[in-house]
Amino acid sequence: MATQSERSIEVNGRGYRLPVEPTVVVCVDGCEYDYLEAAVAAGVAPFIGRMLGSGAAFKGDCVIPSFTNPNNLSIVCGVPPSVHGICGNYFWDPDANGGEGAEVMMNDPAYLRAGTLLAAAAEAGAAVAVVTAKDKLRRLLGWQLKGICFSAEKADQVTREENGIDEVLDLVGLPVPDVYSAGLSEFVFAAGVRLAQTRKLDLMYLSTTDYIQHKWAPGTEGANAFYAMMDGYLARLDALGWVIGLTADHGMNAKHDPLTGEPNVIYLQDVLDDWLGLGKARVILPITDPYVVHHGALGSFATIYLPRDVNVAQVIERIGGLQGIEIVLDNRAACERFELPNDRVGDIVVVSTKHVVLGTRRDEHDLSGLTVPLRSHGGISEREVPLLFNRRVEALPAGKRLRNFDIFDVALNRVAAS
Numbered sequence: 001m002a003t004q005s006e007r008s009i010e011v012n013g014r015g016y017r018l019p020v021e022p023t024v025v026v027c028v029d030g031c032e033y034d035y036l037e038a039a040v041a042a043g044v045a046p047f048i049g050r051m052l053g054s055g056a057a058f059k060g061d062c063v064i065p066s067f068t069n070p071n072n073l074s075i076v077c078g079v080p081p082s083v084h085g086i087c088g089n090y091f092w093d094p095d096a097n098g099g100e101g102a103e104v105m106m107n108d109p110a111y112l113r114a115g116t117l118l119a120a121a122a123e124a125g126a127a128v129a130v131v132t133a134k135d136k137l138r139r140l141l142g143w144q145l146k147g148i149c150f151s152a153e154k155a156d157q158v159t160r161e162e163n164g165i166d167e168v169l170d171l172v173g174l175p176v177p178d179v180y181s182a183g184l185s186e187f188v189f190a191a192g193v194r195l196a197q198t199r200k201l202d203l204m205y206l207s208t209t210d211y212i213q214h215k216w217a218p219g220t221e222g223a224n225a226f227y228a229m230m231d232g233y234l235a236r237l238d239a240l241g242w243v244i245g246l247t248a249d250h251g252m253n254a255k256h257d258p259l260t261g262e263p264n265v266i267y268l269q270d271v272l273d274d275w276l277g278l279g280k281a282r283v284i285l286p287i288t289d290p291y292v293v294h295h296g297a298l299g300s301f302a303t304i305y306l307p308r309d310v311n312v313a314q315v316i317e318r319i320g321g322l323q324g325i326e327i328v329l330d331n332r333a334a335c336e337r338f339e340l341p342n343d344r345v346g347d348i349v350v351v352s353t354k355h356v357v358l359g360t361r362r363d364e365h366d367l368s369g370l371t372v373p374l375r376s377h378g379g380i381s382e383r384e385v386p387l388l389f390n391r392r393v394e395a396l397p398a399g400k401r402l403r404n405f406d407i408f409d410v411a412l413n414r415v416a417a418s
Contacts, residue, residue, distance in 0.1 A: 001364050002041070005217070006325070009056075009117075009120050009121060009124050010261060011077070011078060011081045011115060011116070011117045011120045012077055012078055012081070012083060012084075012114050012326060012354055013124050014078045014079070014407065014409060015413075016042065016078075016117060016125060016325050016408060016412045016413060017412050017413055018122070018125070018126055018202070018361075018412075019121075019126060019202045019203050019243070019412060021110075021242070021243050021417070021418060022196065022201055022202055022242045022243070023202070023203055023204070023239075023242065023243040023244075023411050023412060024192065024196070024203075024204040024205070024242050024243070024244055024245070025075070025204075025206070025245045025246075025247070025400065025407050025408055026192075026205075026206045026207075026210050026234070026244065026245070026246045026247070026412055027071075027072055027075055027205070027207040027208065027242065027247055027248060027249055027404075028184075028185075028230070028246060028247070028248050028418030029068060029133070029207065029208045029209050029210035029249055029250075029387065030210030030212075030213030030214065030215065030248065030250060030251065030252045030377065031067060031210075031213065031248035031251075032057055032213075032218065032248070032252055032382070032384065032386075033251075033385070033386045034218035034219070034224055034384065035213070035218045035227060035273060036048055036227065036386060036388070037052070037218075038219035038224065038227075039219075039223070039227035039231070040220040041219075041223050042219065043387055044115050044224050044225075044226075044227065044228035044231070044325065045206065045227050045228055045230075045231040046231065046234075046235075047231045047234050047235035047238065048227065048231050048234065049228075050228075050390075051234075051244075051246070051388045051389065052388065053110070053240070053325045054389075054390075054392065055390045055392065055393075056292055056388065056389040056390070056391060056392055056393045056401075056415075057389070058386070058387045058388075058402050059150070059249070059265070059384055059386065060383075060384070060385055060387045060401060060402035060403055060404055060406070061384060061385065061401065061402075061403050061404070062074075062248065062249060062250050062251075062383055062384075062385045063080050063081060063338070063339065063404070063405070064301065064303035064351070064379070064380060064381075064383060065087070065088060065090055065286050065287075065296035065299070065378050065379075066249070066250035066251065066300075066301070066377050066378050066380075066382040066383055067212075067249070067250065067286055067287055067299065067301070067339075067377070067378055067381060067385055068089060068136075068249050068250075068279060069086050069089045069107065069137065070086050070087050071086060071250060071405075072085040072097070072132075072140070072141065072207055072285075072328075072401075072402060073112070073140060073141075073395070074086075074114075074251070074404065074405040075247065075407055075408070076116040076117055076118050076141060076205060076408075077114050077115070077116050077117065077404050077409060078117055078406075079114060079342060079403070079405065079408065080339035080403075080405070081338075081339060081340050082335065082341055083113065083114050084112060084113055084114040085112055085113035085114070085341050085344065085373045086103070086106055086111060086285075087106070087341055087344050087345060088106055088284075088286025088344075089105065089106060089107075089286055089287060089288060089404060090104070090105055090106060090284070090285065090286050090287070090288035091103070091104065091106050091135070091284060091286060091303075091344055092104075092284050092303075092305060093414075096169045097120070101384065103284065103288075105136070105288075106286075107136045107139060107140060107146075108139065108140075108379055109139055109140055109143040112140060112143055114343075115143075115144065116143060116144070116216070118139070118141065118142075118147070118203070118205060119143060119144040119202050121202070122145055122146045122147045122356070123144075123146065126201065126202040126203050127147065127185070127200060127201045127203070128145060128146075128147035128148070128203045128205075128206045128208065128350070129147055129148035129149070129164075129192075129195050129199065129203075129205075130142055130147070130148065130149040130150075130204070130205045130206075130207075130246065131148075131149075131151070131152065131188050131192055131195070131204075131206050131207070132144065132147045132149075132150075132151050132152070132188065132206075132207040133148060133151065133152050133153065133184045133185055133187075133188050133190045133204075133207060133209035134151060134152075134156050134179065134184070134209055135151040135153045135209050136153075136156070137151070137207060138143070138150065138397040139247070139269055140152045141163070141205065141207070143153070144227070144384065145164075145319050146309050148163065148164040148165045148195070148199075149163055149164060150163040150165060150168060150189065150191075150263040152166075152176075152177060152184050152185075152187035152188050152302070153176075153177075153179055153184065154176075155168045155169055155172070155176050155187065155191075155273060156168075156169055156176045157357065160368070163392075165272050166361075168191065168338065169194075171191070171194050171195075171198065171352075172187060172190050172191045172192055172193070172194050172254050174186070174187055175285065177208075179212060180211055182212050182222075182225070182226050183213065184208075184209050184211065184227070185208035185209050185211070185212070185226070185230075186204050186229055186381050188207065189206065189208075189210050189229070189230060189233035189234075190233065191206075192204060192206045192233065192234055192237065193236050193237060193240075194348055196237055196240050196242060197240065200350075207249075210252065210377075212226040213252045214252065214375050214376065215371075215372050215375070215376065217254065217375070218267065218381065220267075222403065230388050231392055234246070234390075238289060238390050241418070242393055242418075243389075243390065243411055243415055244388075244389065244390040244391075244411075245387070245388070245389050245407045245408070245410060245411035245415075246384055246386065246387070246388040246389075247386060247387045247388075247404040247406065247407045248385040248386060249385070249404065250377045250378075250379060250382045250383075250385065251381075251382035251383070251384055251385060252375050252377050252382060253354050253355060253375065253376070253377065253381055253382060254355055254373065254374075254375050255298065255355055255356065255357045255374045255375060255376045256373040256374045256375075257354070261373040262373075263298060263357060263370070263373075263374040264324065264355055264356045264357065265298060265356070265357050265358070265359045265362075265365075266324050266325070266352060266357075266358055266359070267357060267359045267361055267362045267365075268283045268302055268304065268319075268350065268358055268359065268360065268365070269283040269359070269360035269361045269362065270360075270361050270362060271280070271306070271319075273361070274313075275318065276307075276310060277355060280306075280307055280310070281302055281304055281305065281306050281307070281315075282304065282305040282346070282385070283302055283304050283358075283360045284302065284303050284304070284305070285297055285298075285299060285301075285302055285345060285358065286299070286301060286302075286303065286360070287299030287301070287376070287377075287378050288302045294333070296375055297356070297359070297378075298357040298359050298365060298367075298374065298379065299318055299322070299354040299357055299358065299377060299378030299380055300351060300356065300357055300358060300376065300378040300379030300381065300382070301323065301349070301350070301351055301352075301378035302350045302358040303346035303347045303348065303349050303350070304344050304348040304349075305346040305347055306346075306347045306348065308402075312328075312330055312347050313350060313394075314370070315348060316328045316329070316330060316348055319348070319350055322354035323351050324352055325350065325351075325352055325353065325356075325395060326351045326352055326354075326379065326380060326381075327350075327351045328348060328349070328350050328351075329347065329348070330347065330349075331345055331347055331348070331349070334348075334349035336417070347389065351379045351380055352379055353379070353381065353398075354379070354381035357374065357376050357378075358378075374380055381404060383402050385400045387402050387404065387406070387407055387410065389410065389411065391415040391416050391418065392416040393410060393413065393414050393415055393416070394414055394415070394416055396410070396414060
């Protein structure tokens with residue numbers, strides 16, 4: 001619950017000043033720090049270069065699993081998944097299907113266990129807008145929000161009743177982009193600029209997609225073109241007088257053999273079927289969502305449900321012996337280390353190494369959409385993310401390692417006035 005004073009609100013135990021100047025927080029999906037530095041070095045991102053050189057640029061950590069939904073919700077709630085409950089894009093819901101359980105998308109607000117800063121700020125009188133690339137996040141980010149909230153993916157379907165705005169295509173001046181394109185993220189930035197130009201807003205949250213980062217490594221042509229595009233829109237928001245805070249939901253790494261280009265995959269369900277018998281264990285891949293063409297539902301984090309008659313410690317020991325595994329933990333240890341809700345995580349959590357991903361069964365993954373060697377995320381190796389601001393930052397606790405979900409605290413409470 002949020003409580004309001006004259007100038008501030010409290011959300012999930014954290015206090016935030018309501019914006020004095022219009023403030024935008026941007027979550028750049030899949031943006032590790034190297035992308036920013038490479039684009040600046042190539043001379044295509046001068047505004048980002050000024051942010052990096054201003055003393056208000058930091059390296060911080062995202063939450064694990066380093067996937068989209070848990071991190072976006074951590075950012076807008078200001079707390080880890082153990083509090084807000086969203087611990088993946090996808091999970092095993094024991095209450096679904098009439099109590100028989102089912103694997104489901106974790107995109108229904110019913111799964112949220114905490115309120116968002118966005119909704120609390122709007123309730124306190126701030127004018128709030130949210131633009132996200134994919135519709136999978138819109139309902140979660142817009143939960144209880146009295147403001148504008150829509151996705152680029154379905155920008156042609158917005159209504160004032162559902163989204164707090166209509167005629168978005170006319171406003172932005174761009175067509176509905178392909179979901180598998182850089183244009184999906186550009187639409188988010190363009191919409192943010194147009195909203196800033198045409199609406200009297202106090203607070204805005206923009207969330208992009210990582211299609212480009214799955215395809216292009218830092219410093220490559222496609223990556224630099226993306227960050228050049230982003231740089232232009234950020235510069236326009238700055239020129240309009242907005243405070244800007246920029247972070248990411250996770251980083252990205254190559255997950256393929258550098259010689260052959262073939263994905264480096266451990267198919268955990270195949271392994272466990274061989275060890276325990278067909279279907280005895282259940283492997284859940286929280287990276288799974290409706291948009292798997294560019295990653296084939298392969299990421300570096302998995303959780304495993306075991307029958308009661310199987311010794312968890314023995315399975316942990318055997319999985320830990322597989323090449324390409326970074327860490328294997330039981331439910332309690334994993335949830336304590338990664339700040340996850342125990343009831344939404346299996347008996348075992350598995351994290352693979354930097355260049356390895358985890359799958360279920362080999363024949364369950366369609367990799368035909370991988371037109372370039374696999375790049376993905378989900379593990380500890382994709383934890384580091386940027387936190388950048390276009391204003392000087394004041395009064396950060398000495399020695400504090402920021403988390404991406406500190407971004408609103410810094411943007412609202414700790415940036416210097418213009």
